Amino acid sequence: MPELPEVETVRRGLQPAMEGARVERLEMRRPDLRFPFPEKFVERIEGRRITHLQRRAKYLLIGLDDETVLISHLGMSGSYHVDAEAVRNTPGHFHVDRSKNEKHDHVVFHVDGPAGKARIVYNDPRRFGFMLLTTSNALDDHPFIRDLGAEPVGNALHADYLASRFAGKAAPLKAALLDQKIIAGLGNIYVCEALWRSRLSPRRSAATLVTSRGRPTRRLEDLTQAIRAVIAAAIEAGGSSLQDHRQADGTLGYFQHSFNVYDREGEPCRREGCSGTIQRIVQSGRSTFYCPRCQR
DNA sequence: CCTTGAACCTGGGCGC
DNA sequence: TGCGCCCAGGTTCAAG
Structure with missing residues (x-):
């Protein structure tokens, strides 16, 4: 959860x-x-x-x-x-x-x-x-805390920072975004959702979002914004359920009702004007959901 | 250094 | 109803 x-x-x-x-x-x-x-x-x-x-x-x-x-x-x-x-x-x-x-x-x-x-x-x-x-x-x-990357909430996450961490990285975006040493707190769901929002393929290598001068591309700036937005929206959705303190476990507020790709294999892409179908692939042993039509 | 795969656990869902 | 298999929101560790 x-x-x-x-x-x-x-x-x-x-x-x-x-x-x-x-x-x-x-x-x-x-x-x-x-x-x-x-x-x-x-x-x-x-x-x-x-x-x-x-x-x-x-x-x-x-x-x-x-x-x-x-x-x-x-x-x-x-x-x-x-x-x-x-x-x-x-x-x-x-x-x-x-x-x-x-x-x-x-x-x-x-x-x-x-x-x-x-x-x-x-x-x-x-x-x-x-x-x-x-x-x-x-x-x-502390060993479990010291190597953590940037928090994706508030102002801590910047495209410049991600550019420095993505430069020369052959790994697919999916893996790079799940890496807690780069961004701390994203998991399988929100990585899928953020990539969908920014129309980026989870298979694309992280380095392709960095210019030869090590600057963030426009698409990396979009991705940065998408991550911040998806996390902020999810926290807001969770927070709204907490007027009921009997359920502190987040179950009620879980963001699942607004997933655009996660766990939607075979269903139509929700992007306006896109006729694609959500696919499930496996990357480093974990499910990735994305629309091959609009995520490039 | 990098990437992949297995491991840690239990339970739910599905096909037969 | 039951069995076996696959899957699950995370992380670490070993191996290539």
Whole structure:
């Protein structure tokens, strides 16, 4: 489920219940996810106050009042769910039945904060997610953080930057855009969507978007804008569902209803005036969806 | 350096 | 209903 917009959606969903709250108890229901939990994981978190929730790429960063930072990655199937006492007691509250999935509830934060008591449950059927601990001053040098490329939100992503990273790169655009060392946070869906928006073939080599002088071509500027736009739109779509804090996992806000190419194999291209059909190909072992007619 | 493929896991969908 | 196969939003690591 989680690419950058979904992680941002999770962060915003968790914020009211977690920020400023004290972790009264931490339940760790198995010894590992993708990696074993850190040494003294429970002891280092229980009793601490959560000072802030941040996000870097697809990592959720939970800052504690002793400068400890919990790095949480959701892998392919991780999600957070807020079970807030105040919400639970609201008349007309719709109880979400999660019983089928409960066996994959691996970590539970019992918190008490400005918004009251809540249980924050981390669920992850495939267990590709993980949690690590570091400190705020060591965060930027952390092995999982230090090599990350530009954030595709806000003003951090520029065509000049991409030109410098794409120059001489024979790899197809699909692979270049999935590379977290170049752009941090894009995943399979939004790469497909951004390439469709900018009419670029996922098979084209990255270097073809850079001039011989190392400057970005017009098409690279278009791609840069497309990436920013698709990420911004997805965050907005996710954010809109978060008025309902009962579902912090981003499910409701997921961007799937507005996919133009992802998972649309065999369906007509949605571009005005294009009569193409969306194709699915495999690039470096992963599905790519695109319109061979208008994406060149 | 670069690229590809396998690995880590579980569950859902589909064909038979 | 069941079995086997393929697929899935991510990342790392080994091998060529």
